[in-house]
Amino acid sequence: MIILGLCGDHDGGAALYDDYRLIAAVAQERVTRIKGDGGRFPMEAVRECLIQAGLEASQIEAVALSRGSYDLSYYKARARLTTPLSGSARRDLMRMMTFQWIGDPARAFDAPRYLADHGLRPDRIMFYNHHLAHGLSALFHTDYDDALIYTSDGQGDRVCYSARRLVGGRLRSLFGDETESRRLRRNRADSLGDFYGAATQALGFIRLRHEGKVLGLAAFGEPIYAEELRSHFRVREDGQIKATVRTGKIQQEFQRLAAQGRREDVAASVQQVLEQVTLESLEKIVSRERPRNLAASGGVFANVKLTQRIAEQLPFDEVFVSPAMSDQGQAAGGVLQFLLERDGLATFLAHRQKLGNLYFGRDYMAQADNVFLEAGAARVADGRIVDFAARMLADRRILGLYLGRCEYGPRALGARTIMASPADRSINDWLNKRLDRTEFMPFAPVVRDARVDEVFNLPKSLHYAARYMTVTCNVKPQWRDRIPAVVHVDGTARPQVIRRADNPTYYDILQRFEEISGLPCAINTSFNTHEEPIINRPEEAMRALDQGRIDLLVTETGIFAKNPLSNEKSSTSTGAALIAG
Numbered sequence: 001m002i003i004l005g006l007c008g009d010h011d012g013g014a015a016l017y018d019d020y021r022l023i024a025a026v027a028q029e030r031v032t033r034i035k036g037d038g039g040r041f042p043m044e045a046v047r048e049c050l051i052q053a054g055l056e057a058s059q060i061e062a063v064a065l066s067r068g069s070y071d072l073s074y075y076k077a078r079a080r081l082t083t084p085l086s087g088s089a090r091r092d093l094m095r096m097m098t099f100q101w102i103g104d105p106a107r108a109f110d111a112p113r114y115l116a117d118h119g120l121r122p123d124r125i126m127f128y129n130h131h132l133a134h135g136l137s138a139l140f141h142t143d144y145d146d147a148l149i150y151t152s153d154g155q156g157d158r159v160c161y162s163a164r165r166l167v168g169g170r171l172r173s174l175f176g177d178e179t180e181s182r183r184l185r186r187n188r189a190d191s192l193g194d195f196y197g198a199a200t201q202a203l204g205f206i207r208l209r210h211e212g213k214v215l216g217l218a219a220f221g222e223p224i225y226a227e228e229l230r231s232h233f234r235v236r237e238d239g240q241i242k243a244t245v246r247t248g249k250i251q252q253e254f255q256r257l258a259a260q261g262r263r264e265d266v267a268a269s270v271q272q273v274l275e276q277v278t279l280e281s282l283e284k285i286v287s288r289e290r291p292r293n294l295a296a297s298g299g300v301f302a303n304v305k306l307t308q309r310i311a312e313q314l315p316f317d318e319v320f321v322s323p324a325m326s327d328q329g330q331a332a333g334g335v336l337q338f339l340l341e342r343d344g345l346a347t348f349l350a351h352r353q354k355l356g357n358l359y360f361g362r363d364y365m366a367q368a369d370n371v372f373l374e375a376g377a378a379r380v381a382d383g384r385i386v387d388f389a390a391r392m393l394a395d396r397r398i399l400g401l402y403l404g405r406c407e408y409g410p411r412a413l414g415a416r417t418i419m420a421s422p423a424d425r426s427i428n429d430w431l432n433k434r435l436d437r438t439e440f441m442p443f444a445p446v447v448r449d450a451r452v453d454e455v456f457n458l459p460k461s462l463h464y465a466a467r468y469m470t471v472t473c474n475v476k477p478q479w480r481d482r483i484p485a486v487v488h489v490d491g492t493a494r495p496q497v498i499r500r501a502d503n504p505t506y507y508d509i510l511q512r513f514e515e516i517s518g519l520p521c522a523i524n525t526s527f528n529t530h531e532e533p534i535i536n537r538p539e540e541a542m543r544a545l546d547q548g549r550i551d552l553l554v555t556e557t558g559i560f561a562k563n564p565l566s567n568e569k570s571s572t573s574t575g576a577a578l579i580a581g
């Protein structure tokens with residue numbers, strides 16, 4: 001059965017499955033080039049999925065939809081008539097269902113007409129639950145039979161957290177299920193995701209986009225406001241997190257703190273509160289339920305330091321975070337809920353798959369080399385690519401890797417990656433300038449699976465998660481000065497652990513670089529520039545080369561430079577001219 005999952009809210013996207021096999025998953029922003037694109041039918045992402053699958057829209061048999069916001073014109077008469085007028089043409093379906101006591105979304109919303117207007121006529125339509133979709137997108141990629149499935153985000157379907165317990169072949173809700181979505185009264189201030197977002201905004205960054213900058217800043221500050229901010233939350237005995245104040249109060253407080261204090265201290269305080277409150281919630285659940293593993297998702301789990309703390313302080317055998325933990329993962333999670341409901345838990349669990357690579361975007365490899373050549377790039381190597389690329393890395397050149405299908409989720413993992421040497425601490429300044437970025441966290445390292453324990457104190461429980469860069473860990477002291485570009489001021493790094501099977505070219509370049517340089521890892525930073533989504537098409541990669549953001553473009557079949565005869569050095573390069581071979 002061909003099943004399409006859709007998410008039309010912020011960070012919109014689509015995912016296409018053939019039963020349990022994920023064929024394609026694409027965030028809307030990758031195609032439209034608008035960061036966080038959403039708030040409408042994700043037409044471009046759907047088209048991209050269909051092209052990859054070689055399918056027509058008419059072959060889609062089932063669609064999984066969110067209960068987020070839709071154009072008012074698709075609501076049925078009763079829902080429309082009883083809706084208070086507001087400036088916006090869109091209404092949130094879950095909210096409407098709650099306040100009008102509508103149990104079945106089909107009674108409020110004309111989904112067949114909505115889909116038909118966008119070229120889809122599936123036999124089956126279902127609406128997924130936001131937090132269950134988050135949770136399943138983590139659980140599906142594990143083999144746990146004893147686990148806690150925990151989600152935390154700004155809010156989705158009127159809920160900010162959920163906890164479910166998988167044990168003895170049963171999946172039981174602890175909190176955050178449909179009953180909570182239907183509760184009339186709620187306090188948005190309960191949400192640690194919103195709390196972090198409010199701080200992000202008060203510190204002059206963009207909410208839902210720059211939370212990572214706050215996390216980076218936190219390591220430079222002292223958590224002097226943490227106690228005061230911590231008092232706004234209490235954790236109930238069952239692990240539920242509740243605010244002791246209303247949303248507006250927290251916002252005002254952040255504005256006051258941001259105006260009077262150092263922003264590093266505000267960031268450190270917010271980070272500490274996020275960690276303490278989440279840990280307390282998890283500790284209470286763990287002491288009651290004693291789950292062996294944790295499968296986590298939701299936007300809050302983009303916070304890599306939080307996951308490190310959880311793994312260090314709680315006795316889980318393994319902690320796995322969905323690599324598409326933000327709402328970019330909703331489309332896939334929605335299809336997983338469809339499958340769970342269609343087949344039942346036992347069948348669903350039996351079909352689970354541990355993740356290999358995350359390359360679920362479109363493959364432009366057949367065109368890429370020609371696009372680069374036609375745009376004026378010169379091929380500087382077409383054989384022995386691995387050796388050439390590694391030598392250029394050791395020579396402190398900046399490589400843009402354009403290999404195979406684009407990654408799914410927010411992280412670059414070797415398909416659209418900028419690779420550089422980690423030996424020079426100052427690269428964080430000059431390369432970020434070149435890429436037109438402001439970052440407070442250093443670049444991340446990529447390390448081969450065989451060497452991870454030699455360089456990092458990565459707990460065993462995080463080895464799987466670290467393949468997808470969802471955690472930080474401590475760098476072993478003896479390596480810190482040799483790879484300074486990837487070590488944060490607090491001695492941590494956010495490694496990508498790479499296995500050869502997941503991306504042989506990427507892996508081989510790294511291994512050869514190790515031999516030449518004597519260093520155990522390289523920089524992996526996402527292939528994009530200021531505020532732009534990660535690169536998707538070859539034209540976008542070429543533009544980065546043209547603009548001098550990178551020195552060389554690397555594909556499976558060639559290495560390309562803007563000017564092959566140039567001996568001009570990149571900011572700190574000591575290298576020789578680019579010579580083919």
Ligand SMILES: [Fe+2]
Nearest residue numbers: 153156299327
């Ligand atoms: Fe969410």
